[in-house]
Amino acid sequence: MDHMKSLSTIERLLELNAWIDSDEHLRLRKHNRVPQKVIAKTVGVSQGCVSKWETKRTRPAGEQALAYHRALRAIADAEGRT
Numbered sequence: 001m002d003h004m005k006s007l008s009t010i011e012r013l014l015e016l017n018a019w020i021d022s023d024e025h026l027r028l029r030k031h032n033r034v035p036q037k038v039i040a041k042t043v044g045v046s047q048g049c050v051s052k053w054e055t056k057r058t059r060p061a062g063e064q065a066l067a068y069h070r071a072l073r074a075i076a077d078a079e080g081r082t
Contacts, residue, residue, distance in 0.1 A: 016065060016066070020059055020060065020068075025053075026054045028075050028076055028079070029054075029072065029075065032075050034075060035047075036050040036054070042067070042071040043067040044067065045064060053068065
């Protein structure tokens with residue numbers, strides 16, 4: 001049972017990493033005209049940090065990656081995407 005839970009977590013992390021590697025996060029933010037500053041405040045990082053993530057100079061990790069994903073997921077849900 002614990003093995004299945006761990007596998008599920010690993011699969012979710014791999015999916016999150018693939019999403020971050022894609023440009024979908026940038027497309028969602030820009031398409032919905034959400035400033036980096038708003039995403040940064042929601043995630044709890046600087047606007048410069050979000051800029052570095054979007055230009056792939058750095059990447060979010062751990063709780064920041066989850067918070068970033070949740071913030072942009074909320075945009076996607078508002079846009080009517082699943």
